[in-house]
Amino acid sequence: MLRSLSGRFLILTVLFVMLAEVMIFVPSVARFRQDYLLSRLERAQIASLALLTGDFISPDLEEELLSNAEVYNVVLRRDEARQLILSSPVPGEVTQTFDLRDAGPWTLMRDALQRLVDPEPRVIRVIGNPVREAGLLIEVTMPTAGLRLAMIDYGWRILWLSFAISALTSAFLFLAVRALLVRPIKRVIEQMQSYAAAPEDTRRIIEPSAGVTELREAEQALKALETELTGALKQKERLAQLGGAVAKISHDLRNILTSAQLFTDRLEQSEDPTVKRLAPKLVGSITRAVNLCESTLAFGRAEEPAPRLAMVPLAELVGDVIDGERLAIGDADLSFSEDIPATLMVRADSEQLHRVLLNLVRNARQAILATGQGGEISVFAEEDEASWVIQVTDTGPGLPPKAQENLFTPFTGGTRRGGAGLGLAISAELIRGHGGRLMLDRTDATGTRFRIVLPKTLVSLDPAAE
Numbered sequence: 083m084l085r086s087l088s089g090r091f092l093i094l095t096v097l098f099v100m101l102a103e104v105m106i107f108v109p110s111v112a113r114f115r116q117d118y119l120l121s122r123l124e125r126a127q128i129a130s131l132a133l134l135t136g137d138f139i140s141p142d143l144e145e146e147l148l149s150n151a152e153v154y155n156v157v158l159r160r161d162e163a164r165q166l167i168l169s170s171p172v173p174g175e176v177t178q179t180f181d182l183r184d185a186g187p188w189t190l191m192r193d194a195l196q197r198l199v200d201p202e203p204r205v206i207r208v209i210g211n212p213v214r215e216a217g218l219l220i221e222v223t224m225p226t227a228g229l230r231l232a233m234i235d236y237g238w239r240i241l242w243l244s245f246a247i248s249a250l251t252s253a254f255l256f257l258a259v260r261a262l263l264v265r266p267i268k269r270v271i272e273q274m275q276s277y278a279a280a281p282e283d284t285r286r287i288i289e290p291s292a293g294v295t296e297l298r299e300a301e302q303a304l305k306a307l308e309t310e311l312t313g314a315l316k317q318k319e320r321l322a323q324l325g326g327a328v329a330k331i332s333h334d335l336r337n338i339l340t341s342a343q344l345f346t347d348r349l350e351q352s353e354d355p356t357v358k359r360l361a362p363k364l365v366g367s368i369t370r371a372v373n374l375c376e377s378t379l380a381f382g383r384a385e386e387p388a389p390r391l392a393m394v395p396l397a398e399l400v401g402d403v404i405d406g407e408r409l410a411i412g413d414a415d416l417s418f419s420e421d422i423p424a425t426l427m428v429r430a431d432s433e434q435l436h437r438v439l440l441n442l443v444r445n446a447r448q449a450i451l452a453t454g455q456g457g458e459i460s461v462f463a464e465e466d467e468a469s470w471v472i473q474v475t476d477t478g479p480g481l482p483p484k485a486q487e488n489l490f491t492p493f494t495g496g497t498r499r500g501g502a503g504l505g506l507a508i509s510a511e512l513i514r515g516h517g518g519r520l521m522l523d524r525t526d527a528t529g530t531r532f533r534i535v536l537p538k539t540l541v542s543l544d545p546a547a548e
Contacts, residue, residue: 091259092252092255092256095252095255096249099244099247099251100248103240103244103247107237107244110236111194111195111237112187112191112194114236115193115194115197116182118232118233119180120210122224123182123208123220125150125153126168126220127213129147129156129168130147130167130220144168147168148169152224153168154169154171154205154222154225155170156168156169156222158220159220159221172223173225176205176206177204178204179206179207180193180207180208180209181210182208182210183211183219197226197230198234201230203227205224205225205226206223206225207222207223208221208222208224209221262294266292266294267297270292270297270301273286273288273304274304282315282319283312284312286308287309288304288305288308289301290302370433370437389434389512389516390431391430391431392429392431393429394430394435395426395427396422396470397422397426399432399435399439400420400422400461402436403461404418404420404461406440407444407459410447411447414450414456415455415456416447416450416451417456417457417458417459418459418461419458419460420461421460421461421462421463422463426465428470430516430536431516434512434516437508437509437512438512438520439461439474441505441506441509445505446459446476447476449476449478450476450477450478452479457477457529458476459475459477460473460474460475462475465538468538469518470535470536470538471534471535473531473532474531474532475529475530475531475532477528478530479527480525480526480528480529481522481530486525489522490506506520513534516537517536517537518534518537521535
């Protein structure tokens with residue numbers, strides 16, 4: 083009972099109704115006591131009317147009148163003088179006097195509670211106004227035993243009535259809570275359990291139908307969450323399939339490039355000056371393509387391979403990247419600049435850093451060529467006591483807002499039409515493997531600048547890099 087929502091509502095309802103009845107009980111008992119005393123005053127006034135005619139009554143009749151009024155004596159003030167109308171022996175001393183003419187509610191409640199908790203029979207004096215203005219005041223002396231018994235009897239009746247009202251109210255509230263809250267909540271829970279069994283099935287996404295505003299808002303939020311999760315799971319499945327296809331393609335492409343690598347070895351033996359100048363670059367490009375295929379296969383199995391760190395001449399690496407990109411610009415008005423100290427050495431994996439720089443420079447080149455205007459791409463490097471910093475800056479049109487929001491997220495952060503958004507995501511992962519950071523410094527209509535920070539210490543490297 084305590085673990086269910088409806089059961090807790092039932093118990094709380096009983097408690098609150100009983101608390102309300104207790105708050106009603108005290109004023110009710112005080113009101114009952116006041117009515118009881120006023121009725122005794124009224125009876126005493128009626129009993130005294132027999133003597134107001136001036137006729138003599140016998141002691142037996144006087145005793146009978148006082149017994150019916152349940153008082154010991156009656157004092158009536160009609161003018162300025164008090165007159166003892168009816169009297170009988172008082173069994174004890176008068177302990178308290180209560181004036182009902184100007185008693186406030188707090189006074190009445192206090193006197194009623196005192197009478198309930200005091201079991202000793204006492205004699206009290208009660209003063210009030212006569213009925214129908216038959217005098218200035220009426221005063222009686224009476225015992226408290228009958229008053230207390232009547233108050234206790236009234237209290238028990240109020241208590242049983244409170245129990246009955248609590249039970250009836252709790253039953254109705256229990257049924258209402260089950261119909262309006264518990265059942266809709268159970269329906270939502272059952273739907274969540276059904277959805278959890280097959281989250282890819284769009285038919286199991288909840289359709290909001292609750293009539294209660296709060297529950298309907300919860301169902302709408304749950305629907306949005308389930309819809310997003312189902313879409314993410316479908317995308318994950320498609321990415322897994324795409325990864326399998328890429329792995330197969332990379333495997334076959336590696337075999338093809340390996341064969342091409344064997345042919346380029348023969349080109350290096352040519353005596354033609356142009357061939358001798360371009361053959362090493364062709365061999366290097368094919369070698370990097372083979373390594374990329376192998377890395378793709380490794381990524382399909384788990385993640386990017388750990389970098390093989392060594393001190394690399396950065397100027398030579400950047401020059402190789404820019405020489406390759408110069409061959410792709412044709413007659414376009416695009417220039418490259420390098421501001422790298424010739425003796426600057428960085429601790430990195432040369433192949434992975436080459437991939438990162440090539441991706442950044444190639445993205446910049448494609449962005450500028452897409453505008454049909456001229457531009458410049460510059461690579462700048464410096465070092466301080468803690469790290470090496472490499473900046474790749476272009477004068478292109480800047481990144482679109484969508485690309486900025488998901489810049490390093492695969493398949494969502496593409497910077498150009500038709501791009502998959504893998505280049506920057508892979509580049510960021512490779513730099514993280516070095517313990518460094520790849521970040522976007524700025525992008526606007528005047529161009530874009532990316533910053534690579536490589537630490538000089540091995541402490542901040544990822545476990546894979548170490």
